[in-house]
Amino acid sequence: MRTTAESVTSRIEAAEPIELSLVVPLFNEEESVGPLIERIAAAMTSYPASWELILVDDGSTDATIANAKSALNRPGLDLKIVALQRNFGQTAAMQAGINQAQGRLIATLDGDLQNDPKDIPGMVAELERRELDLLVGWRKNRQDGLLLRKIPSWIANRLIGRITGVRLHDYGCSLKIYRGSVIKQVKLMGEMHRFIPAWVAGVVPSSRIGEMPVTHHARQHGASKYGISRTFRVILDLLSVMFFMRFKARPGHFFGSVGLGLGALSGIILAYLFIDKFIMGNDIGTRPLFMIGVMLFLSAVQMITTGILAEMIARTYYREDTAVSYIIREVYEGDQAHQ
Incomplete structure (x- = not known):
C-alpha cells in the first residue's frame, strides 16, 4: 500500500489521473484550517489511490489564506487553494471547488472541524460497493444545540424528503462523496448546497443516492455561520427546488x-x-x-x-448555461499563484 507522499510522487511521474478530490469551502476559519489540513493528511495516509485537496477561501477577512498557504509545500500533500474575490456564499464556494476538481470522485466537507476526514475512505468504499452516484453523510449523533440546530434541521429534512421524494435523514451534512461526472452536471446557485441530493436526483435515479452514518464533532473554534433565521431561508429555497425539479424545462x-x-x-x-x-x-x-x-x-x-x-x-x-456564481481572485499551487 502506498503512502500519501509516494502516491503524489508516483502520480506526478506517471501522469496518473487523480482518483479523489477533497473540496473544502472556508470562510474565516483561521484557527481551524491548520488542524483541518493535519487531520485530512492523517486520514488519507492509508488511502490506496491518488488524491488532491482543494481549499476554497470564500472571501475570508482573517488569516485563513495565510494559514492555509503555509501547507502548500508540505511533502506528500497535493494542495490547491482557490481564493475567491469576495464572499459569495458556501454554495458558490463549493461550486468553485467542484469546477477545479480533477478527481473521478469528489468529496466535500466543512472547514470547521465538525466533519471527520477519517470517514472519507470508508464512504468511498461504501459508494463503490453500493454502486451509488452520491453518498451523503448522516450525522446520527449530532453535536449541536437542540433548539437552534437539531429541531429546525429535523423539520427541514422531513419537509425536503416529502417534497423532493429523496428520503434522507440529514440533508444538511456537508460530508458527501460524489462521482465527478455526475456532480459536474449539476449547477449550484444561490444557497442551494443543502439541496444537493435533490438536484442530483434530477440527473440520476434516486436509487443511486444513499446515506451512511458519520462522525460529527462539536465546533472547536470560531462561531457558527448559521442561526435560526436559516429555517425561513430553507422554506423559501425548498419552494424554488420544488419548482425547478418539476417545471425547470417547462x-x-x-x-x-x-x-x-x-x-x-x-x-x-x-x-x-x-x-x-x-x-x-x-x-x-x-x-x-x-x-x-x-x-x-x-x-x-x-x-x-x-x-x-x-x-x-x-x-x-x-x-447558454455558462454563467458562474463566483469570481476567482487567485489560485495557489506550490509556490505559484495565478489568476
Whole structure:
C-alpha cells in the first residue's frame, strides 16, 4: 500500500489521473484550517489511490489564506487553494471547488472541524460497493444545540424528503462523496448546497443516492455561520427546488395551469353575472362579485403571459448555461499563484 507522499510522487511521474478530490469551502476559519489540513493528511495516509485537496477561501477577512498557504509545500500533500474575490456564499464556494476538481470522485466537507476526514475512505468504499452516484453523510449523533440546530434541521429534512421524494435523514451534512461526472452536471446557485441530493436526483435515479452514518464533532473554534433565521431561508429555497425539479424545462405548464384555473373560475363568475344581468334583469355594476370576476380574468391573462415568457427564458437558459456564481481572485499551487 502506498503512502500519501509516494502516491503524489508516483502520480506526478506517471501522469496518473487523480482518483479523489477533497473540496473544502472556508470562510474565516483561521484557527481551524491548520488542524483541518493535519487531520485530512492523517486520514488519507492509508488511502490506496491518488488524491488532491482543494481549499476554497470564500472571501475570508482573517488569516485563513495565510494559514492555509503555509501547507502548500508540505511533502506528500497535493494542495490547491482557490481564493475567491469576495464572499459569495458556501454554495458558490463549493461550486468553485467542484469546477477545479480533477478527481473521478469528489468529496466535500466543512472547514470547521465538525466533519471527520477519517470517514472519507470508508464512504468511498461504501459508494463503490453500493454502486451509488452520491453518498451523503448522516450525522446520527449530532453535536449541536437542540433548539437552534437539531429541531429546525429535523423539520427541514422531513419537509425536503416529502417534497423532493429523496428520503434522507440529514440533508444538511456537508460530508458527501460524489462521482465527478455526475456532480459536474449539476449547477449550484444561490444557497442551494443543502439541496444537493435533490438536484442530483434530477440527473440520476434516486436509487443511486444513499446515506451512511458519520462522525460529527462539536465546533472547536470560531462561531457558527448559521442561526435560526436559516429555517425561513430553507422554506423559501425548498419552494424554488420544488419548482425547478418539476417545471425547470417547462415553466409554461406551471404558470399556464394556474392561469387556466383562474380563467375558468373567472368564466364561471362572469357567465353567472351575464345571466343575472341580461336574463334576470338585475343590476351587477356595483356588485363585488363582478370586480372579483374581472380581477380573476386579468390575473389569468397575466399568468398565461408569464408562462410564455418563462418558456422563452428557459430555452435561452438551456442554450447558454455558462454563467458562474463566483469570481476567482487567485489560485495557489506550490509556490505559484495565478489568476
